Amino acid sequence: MLLTIQPEELTERWYDVFEKIEWTEVLLFLFYVACIFLVRAIVLGISRRLSTNRVFRHVDPVLRSLLNWATTYGILLFMIFYFSNSGWMFDRLFEIGNVEITAFLLILVVLIVSLANRASKIITRYILPNVYQRYHLDRGMSYTFDRMFHYTVMAIAIVVSLTTVGLDLSALTVFAGVLGVGIGFGLQNIASNFISGIILLFERPIKVGDRVIIDDLIGDVDKISMRSTVIKTIHNEHVIVPNSYFLEEQVVNRSYGDPRMRLVVPVGVAYGTDADKVKKVLLQAAQEEEQAGGVVLSDPVPFVNFAAFGESSLDFELMVWIDNSNQVISTKSALNFRINRLFAEHEIEIPFPQRDLHIKSMPDMKQQ
Known part of the structure; x- marks a missing residue:
C-alpha cells in the first residue's frame, strides 16, 4: 500500500513530533523572519521614493522582484540551516512506500519546485523573447513555446524532487490508479480541458493574438492556460472559455491562415x-x-x-x-x-423609410 501506517498512528506520530518542538527556538526564528520582512519593507519604501526620479524609474520593479525572490528562498534556506540540529525536523511524519517523509524533505521538495517555477518564468520573460525575435517567431508560436517549456521544466522539477528525497516512483502506481479513477468519474471535465489546451498549443487552430468570434462575441485570444482560454473583447472585457469548447464547437478565427x-x-x-x-x-x-x-x-x-x-x-x-x-x-x-x-x-440622396397613408372618406353619420 502507498501509506504504510493507519490514520490513528499517523496522528500519534505527528503529536510526538509536535511535542519535540522547542518553542523558544521557533519564536526566535519568527523574530528573525520579522526582521527580514522589516528590512524588505524599508528597502521597498526607499525604492518607491526613488522611482519618482526618471533615472530610477525602471529600478523599482526589478528591485521588487529580486527582493521577493530573495525573501522567499532566503527564508526557506535559513529555516533548513537554523533547524538543522533539531530532532523534529528529521523525525518521521509518515511513509510513502519504504521512504520516511520528514519535515526537512517536505521543505526541500517545496524549495526545488518553487525554484524551478521561478527559473522558468525568468527564462521565458527575459531570455526566450530574444530568441523568438532573432528567428522572427510570431506571438502565437512564442506563447506555445513558453507554455511547453514551462510545463517541461515543472515536470522535471517534480521528478527530481521526488527522486531527491529517495521516493521510488513505482510506489506512486497505486496513487496513479486512484487518480485515473477520479478522472474517469469526477475530474473528466478538468482532464478534457487540460488535454484540449495541449492540443490547442500544438495544433494551433487558435493562438494568442488571434481575432475570434464566439457566439457573436468578437475578441482577441489573450492567454491559453491549462484549463481555459482568456478572450479579450473589443470592449476590453475578459471572457474565460473552457479549452474543450474550441474543439467541440464552431469558432470563427479571422486570423487563421490568410490574414486578409x-x-x-x-x-x-x-x-x-x-x-x-x-x-x-x-x-x-x-x-x-x-x-x-x-x-x-x-x-x-x-x-x-x-x-x-x-x-x-x-x-x-x-x-x-x-x-x-x-x-x-x-x-x-x-x-x-x-x-x-x-x-x-455629388448630390446623391440617402433615403429614409417612407409610408404613404391613404384615408378613405367616411360615410355621413346619421344625425340622431
Missing part, C-alpha cells in the same frame, strides 16, 4: 439615382481610403454589388479587402464617413 478579410459596407440610395454614378462614387471612396494609408487593399480590387431593390431605396454593397481583421470597425467607419461626404458632394 473582405469587408462589406451596405448603403442605400433614393429611387431615380443613377446607379453607375453611385458605383463610381463608392469605388472612389475605397480608392481614397487605400491612398490614405489605411488597411484597404487595391488587390483584390474593390467591387460594388447592386444588392436589391429595397422598399425605400436601391441597395448597394461596397466590398473591399483589408489586410488586418482587427481593423474592421475602424475601416468600416472611415469608409462610411467618406461615402457620406462624397454623396453630399
Whole structure:
C-alpha cells in the first residue's frame, strides 16, 4: 500500500513530533523572519521614493522582484540551516512506500519546485523573447513555446524532487490508479480541458493574438492556460472559455491562415439615382481610403454589388479587402464617413423609410 501506517498512528506520530518542538527556538526564528520582512519593507519604501526620479524609474520593479525572490528562498534556506540540529525536523511524519517523509524533505521538495517555477518564468520573460525575435517567431508560436517549456521544466522539477528525497516512483502506481479513477468519474471535465489546451498549443487552430468570434462575441485570444482560454473583447472585457469548447464547437478565427478579410459596407440610395454614378462614387471612396494609408487593399480590387431593390431605396454593397481583421470597425467607419461626404458632394440622396397613408372618406353619420 502507498501509506504504510493507519490514520490513528499517523496522528500519534505527528503529536510526538509536535511535542519535540522547542518553542523558544521557533519564536526566535519568527523574530528573525520579522526582521527580514522589516528590512524588505524599508528597502521597498526607499525604492518607491526613488522611482519618482526618471533615472530610477525602471529600478523599482526589478528591485521588487529580486527582493521577493530573495525573501522567499532566503527564508526557506535559513529555516533548513537554523533547524538543522533539531530532532523534529528529521523525525518521521509518515511513509510513502519504504521512504520516511520528514519535515526537512517536505521543505526541500517545496524549495526545488518553487525554484524551478521561478527559473522558468525568468527564462521565458527575459531570455526566450530574444530568441523568438532573432528567428522572427510570431506571438502565437512564442506563447506555445513558453507554455511547453514551462510545463517541461515543472515536470522535471517534480521528478527530481521526488527522486531527491529517495521516493521510488513505482510506489506512486497505486496513487496513479486512484487518480485515473477520479478522472474517469469526477475530474473528466478538468482532464478534457487540460488535454484540449495541449492540443490547442500544438495544433494551433487558435493562438494568442488571434481575432475570434464566439457566439457573436468578437475578441482577441489573450492567454491559453491549462484549463481555459482568456478572450479579450473589443470592449476590453475578459471572457474565460473552457479549452474543450474550441474543439467541440464552431469558432470563427479571422486570423487563421490568410490574414486578409473582405469587408462589406451596405448603403442605400433614393429611387431615380443613377446607379453607375453611385458605383463610381463608392469605388472612389475605397480608392481614397487605400491612398490614405489605411488597411484597404487595391488587390483584390474593390467591387460594388447592386444588392436589391429595397422598399425605400436601391441597395448597394461596397466590398473591399483589408489586410488586418482587427481593423474592421475602424475601416468600416472611415469608409462610411467618406461615402457620406462624397454623396453630399455629388448630390446623391440617402433615403429614409417612407409610408404613404391613404384615408378613405367616411360615410355621413346619421344625425340622431
